[in-house]
Amino acid sequence: MKKLNFTSITKYTILFLIALLLTVTAIVFLEGRKSKNISLWITPASYFNEGWYYFDSDSRRQEIDSLPVRIPADKFGTARIYHKMVRSSHYCMYIDYYAHHQAVKAFFNDELIFEYAPPSNPGWLKSYRSFHNLIAIPLNRDGILCIETKASISSTAGEFGQIRIGSRDELLNRIVSERLPQFLLGAVLIVLGFILFIITAFYLRVAFDRTILYFTLLLIFLGVWQTEESRLLQFFIGFQALHWFFEYMMQPFILILSFLFIKELFINKKHPALIILFACITLSIFTQLILQITGIAQMTSTLFMINSMFIVVFAYILVLINLNFEFARKSVKVIFSISIALCIVSFIISSAVKHHKNFTDPILYLGIVFLFISISIFVIQKTQKQFNAVRSAEIYKKLAFLDISTGVSNQTAWYTLIENFSADGIKLDKYCMFMFDMNNLKTINDQYGHLEGDKAIRSFCECLKRAVGKSGDIYRIGGDEFICLCKNIDYTRATQIENMFDYYVKNQTESKVQFTAAHGYAFFSPSSKADFIQAQSMADKAMYENKILSKKGRS
Template structure:
């Protein structure tokens, strides 16, 4: 059986065995999963308990029972107080609820047991954020009335709570992890993808490619800002960070800066509107600076200024769509079509997220944006990857054409064009102070071989000559074929004598002649510039050529 067929058979058998092994494993694993009667080996989970029934509030000395949560209320007073009787506390250590930019005070009877607010003189401002509050409970509080004092600090929300739960710290941590597991996986993927895109950008920047590789930088920055915003807008920061205001500032900054790298990406894809897109980026940066100044001066809070950013985003979305549609119509750009489709998907999901924010501010506001972002990034990565592959193919093709233009096909050595370019550079730079040896080589009796045995025999001699020369000189110099039967070796290293190399070449020739029907013989000569003379490259070439003809005459017994 031929070797190739045997290898194909071995590969086929190996693949069949892989499939059989995988099927056996999955079959047995599935059987065990559905039929095993062993007890659960996982540790018991601590669960938090909903504590939403029995709450009430007082309005004009009238008791109002809260039927269900989420609960919100807007009334004349600036503070909403919710009441409940503290139940028996066995393994319960905390009462927890998600706060929405509200100052919180909790009392057990007349004792203040928890306070969530900032000092009026705090240089960090009064940004309270959207976080879970954990009110510690002790057994001595059992049976007492707990009162939650809620005071709204921003204008876009109303007093109220989404849910109230009882449980231990471990139960709440597990609850945060389980509720945000898919988000955490998404954030890790986005962060790693952003790092990969930055690495691709840096590699291409170091190589100084002519390809517009900055698109990888823009997509990576957009991914990183998106991940930062989604992380800071979730419950995950509470597992790592203790400073609520800092997380809020990160959230608002990353959200306001989010469109800037996207505009850069669109700018790189559009032939027109570049000045407009740059101006839009400047406006976004001014918006960030002004909002932070107003916040630091305590004139406005970020949630109140959020509609300004939303209006800017809606305006910019419209401008981007118009520019991309114009690009598609004028240039029929496939890339512009792809970006347009990606942005439309992201826009629809972003608008859905904005609507959800204004209708239900206490819910996960980044969920719809997350869905759109995954599709958006997938399309952009596809477009950028396709452009990069096309560029690399064109670059490889250009290198191949250049190699063909500078390489002698028969002998696989640099040709006369490559040699002339090298000599022109040496003429311009001069060889004074440069150790340089020029070796001239010429095949003997090539014409007679062609006339007697045909050009196929001459081609065999040329290939044998090139192989012999390269094997002898490849470690010290570059071999060129400059004519039908002429070769040149340029040695740019000092203290290199060609004589020992000629002996190696003669051994290579002798070995070739033992295997070939045709006799190979090469005339040789060289000239050397020690680096301390005033010779130029042309005089060196002429001297090497004369020495080669002397050797040819001595070898053949005649002179040309």
């Protein structure tokens, strides 16, 4: 019978506990299906789309079948719709009216109960943003509710979207529940962007590749744009100009970052395809801004230029990465290509049927998710390659500076240290340089063989390591010569290192050959590379004096 050890008992006990926990969980889940679910969401607000009417230019009442609707507006872009309100047991109810680039006023029995007017400056900016407006309706009496809109841009004149009615909490819950997925998508992109930056810049210590930098910024800007598109930033930020920036300026910035990302993929930075793409992007953004500033067309009506360029840019990314980048596996390349192709299709559909936002918005979110997946696959693959290259380079560098036999730094490391030295500030650091030399290594090699001589050298070095500890760094500069460089130690510690080294050498058991050693040290405060050479000469002289004294003591 196989004897159980502690490791086996631990493993089987943990497996039994996990199985027991899962069994109990399964029982609770199965029984829990019989109970009623709880929810923190308040009863959703109901639509308030029927019963509205308006007056035409001849003052005749015209019934509206249902919202949303577009009715004739006057020459100033103003339009009004009306609804008869009946007295209710509720003292006050709210309606949620989504103003689409419109100023809004609400009247109850000709009394102004709500007003929202977008900023009037700068004068050329007619469209700030679309906002939710929660309007309190007094229901302690019968009356006529009138909603008046004045369009900032001609395309929204006379436009009235769906209206919901309910308590304030019901309306807020409805807005949040509908927009939360898009807000979370944006938040996730922002967080991932910052995480990627931190990992690549600090954890992996990779030289920050521009491709990764642009991708990181692309994630953050996409995230900000999507959180703004969710409309939920309105809960936290009231500054309308900032909402305008997040909505309309993010997209050109995303386009510029996408171009910079593509530019890094080109080996030939002056490739004609790259120049043409840059010219198209520059022209579309410049045209948009000129049309906006001159008042000829608002940003809202020229976004098709940006959307078209997005499709072109994503197509460039698809082609370039497939042509210029070698993926780790063919399956990864296929997933990347399918993801970015689906992203392109999503943006084409979203641009083609932009007037049906309930249909196009989810497709656009899906497109952004596919874009994130595809480029993430590429960046992860590239980062992994880059990290492996850096790690290999670090290994080669370490090997180049390492004495394989003893495990301490070698002569190359020592002279590299001197070559790269620079004094820090006015106050110079105090160093102590030790020289250590094994006596009669040639005799040991001749008498016992080179294998035993190497073993004696390793034992010698181990004694030195134990004596120095963390006080300094050790370098093997010759067959039996070592330098130890200590920073900011005093004479007491220097003498202690020598005495401990002598003790360890005398009592070593790693080598069957008993050996002796000479040593000496010199203190110096270097201000230049030459000071190291001079200190080495002084320490070397002190070591040979010690060697002569040792020989006299043994004779």
